[in-house]
Amino acid sequence: MRVIPFIISTIITAGLVVACNMKWGVVPPIGKFLSPQHGFWQNAEATDHSFTEDLKFTGVKDKVNVSFDERLVPHIFANNDDDAYFVQGYLHAKFRLWQMEFQTLATAGRISEIVGEKAINYDREQRRMGLTFAAENMAQAIEENEKTRDAVRSYTAGINSYIENMTESELPVEYKLLDYWPEKWSTLKTALFIKQLTKTLSGYSYSNDFQYSNLLTVFSDAEIKILFPYFQDSLAPIIPPGTVYSPAPFTPIVPFDYDSAYLHRKSLIDITQSEKTTPGTGSNNWAISGSKTQSGFPILCNDPHLDLTVPSIWFELQITTPSYNAYGTSFPGIPSVVIGFNDNIAFGFTNGGVDVMDFYEIRFKDDSKSQYWYNDNWTESKIRIEEIKTRNGKSFYDTVAYTVFGPVMYDKSFTHLSSDNKAIAVRWKAHDPSNELLMWWWLDRAKNYEDYYEAIKYFTCPVQNIVFACKRGDIAIWQQGDVPLRWPRQGVYVMPGQNDEYRWQGIISREANPHIINPEEGFVSSANQRATDSTYPYYVPGDYAVYRGYRINKLLSDMNKITPDDMMKLQNDNHNTRAEIIRPLLLQQINENKLTKEEKRLFQIFKSWNLENNPDESGPAIFSNWIDSLRSKIWGDEFTRVNNPIFPELSTLIDGLLRDSNFIYADNINTPQVETVSDMVTASFKSVAPFLLAKERENKLTWAAYKNTTVYHLLKNNALPFAVQGISNGGGEEIINATSHSNGPSWRMVVHLSTITEAYGVYPGGQSGNPGSKYYDNFIETWEAGKYYSLWVMKKSDEIDEKVKWTMKFDKK
């Protein structure tokens, strides 16, 4: 033996193996990652891959057949409900394991475990918001109900059967890139998934309490009321105006000191909130009664607007058991069909936009956070120690105090909230125990309006506009959810938390929630607008859209003999209602004499624009830049007296300018002269013109090129090659086709409830979550073109149909 050479070459070999088995910064363990039998090459799925398999598990009770059509949509045929949920879990895991686990880890504030200390602040915020606390309460409620307990247990068993039998080579490529391994699924993870969505749809993007509170230091409450109005001039509420409401049985009691302690607080609250805004999150839904359709049968439509991602948040499927037959999209992470239809009814959702998150200022006795001042006493808080594990093995410990309101989200230790033991506790409806899953359990099986009505009562948070139609002919919409009973202006600003007077005084009774059944208009619709007109007897703060609802209601009112084709066109409508309303004023107020030759040419393009946000139009980019600039110029001077201010909505600016040509906010308070609306309109146009002309030279002024619609991978810019960029389509914010740069209709569905259900749908993604599969993004082209797939409601007897491409058979072991 040649000892020294042996030692040297062995050290080199071992060194290479160890080095290539380790993650270096963002570089994956290169040996593991590149090995053709273990690493990413194994995720490169053959384009003619067969998904046909025979599988045996101890967790299934009976035979289950899954037929996949050419789009890789599974049609599950089970002999009992438990087996159907098992298989749904198995398929979610097989096609979407990484995303469902990553999203729940993110919700639980556990990203540091994967990427290291750089995620600690993100993780702390998730924990301090009480997301895991909320999910634990939900998991308990799921377990306490027999139906959801069985469903989630079977679903979980399905996921875990996949994980247990998965080899290293089958591990989704994101695990290989980030170098970690999946955990077992659990009821808590399903609850965490729902809470993540609850945060998106009712988190602090819908409650601007800190921003409004800080505005109080320069504006009065009366001014803020005008600047952030409760109603907009163009509001077309969900419930038709003129509907008569029963008076409120109980009027919440206004605290005696609310004028001095609440409406006139003058101290700034210096808090940095991450991910404050998710502009464009919203949705459209509507149902048309048979009286307005060509066939005489109802049509139901829904397109939920979310951040567009691959893997998509949706996974399409059909579930058939002896007790029900449901088709639609599901969330990888929870059992059941979430938006869809069955043999009798169809259902869909838009976000209610109701504010169900309020903040209270409390005072700790000392740094231990163990006591806080409440109702003239030092009251014990419940201390929850959050251990945030990090990738390198070190743990970060965070102490979160829970008060009668909820967790203390901000204090001295988090986002520099300064003086004298003051802290901010959050009261969020999502913390209360509830079992939203039970709604879907019943909806998937519902046969008529009464079943729908009974099903939706289980949905408490976030508040949703749930649209309904059934083959019997009924249509309906309910704004469903627990809405806190508040006195006027309660919850707009951060509230004093030293006693119980500022707490919510109950929940608006379910019967009083806005709803309408079979209206004489022949349709019901919602598009995130305020649900009611001023006669509704409750105070409901929130964050609401305006123009989509206005447009939908206007078009639907005029339409008759409606066909599914008409509805697809409507979902893809690119008309810019905002521009329609404000353009005459812009054209009238601009001082053309002050424009250069090039600016005049740009202005002419805007002037002759057809008001459609179509892919090849240049008008939309000019309009959106111009109006945004006008908005900053009009409000900037008054609002930048506060740090990180929130500006009034565009609708407020538009309504203000149209009401009053001498709009007082036009004047720049920092200059001696008095500016007019015309000055501001002209100046804002001139200030964006160079940018727009530069875009034109790059051939990026046309709308599709300008907005560059992108479906990002969930890892965003960290995995840009996994994204789909440069999608050429129209639409935009506050347009029915709400497609902006990275947000928009995440699923479009049209269901015609004729004798044999006729349904169409598409989502921008693909059934497989694997970036190495041709089924990863294959729906995007169809979606981009505004086209749809015909949804095949398969029958058991169709198993020999040529549309079935692969068959997966499950049986008990």
Add this chain to the structure above:
Amino acid sequence: MKFFTAFLLTVLLSFISGLYLPWWGIAIASFIVSLIVHQKAGKAFAAAFASLFILWSGLAWWINIKNENILSFRIGELLGIGNNPLLLIAITATLGALIAGFAAMSGSFLRSKKA
């Protein structure tokens, strides 16, 4: 002849190890083969290097053909080498070949008589 035998055996044993062992099974396979089929260090290195280069590039190439470049384009961009599947295959193969080569060299030195 020894070279060819070592080459073939390493390809075979490495492939089998890939089915049951982690990726670094190729080092064990190359080591064992060079113990059994003894050659001088340089030749042992070359045989194992060639084995793994052929094995890994062959596997990756075949997978990539069947996948029609879908993933190799994406990973190539992610790793900063662009849409260049052949380069990605070459990097893959070289890495495996190097590790196999050094492992085989160790095996060879272990059996060598003292110089």
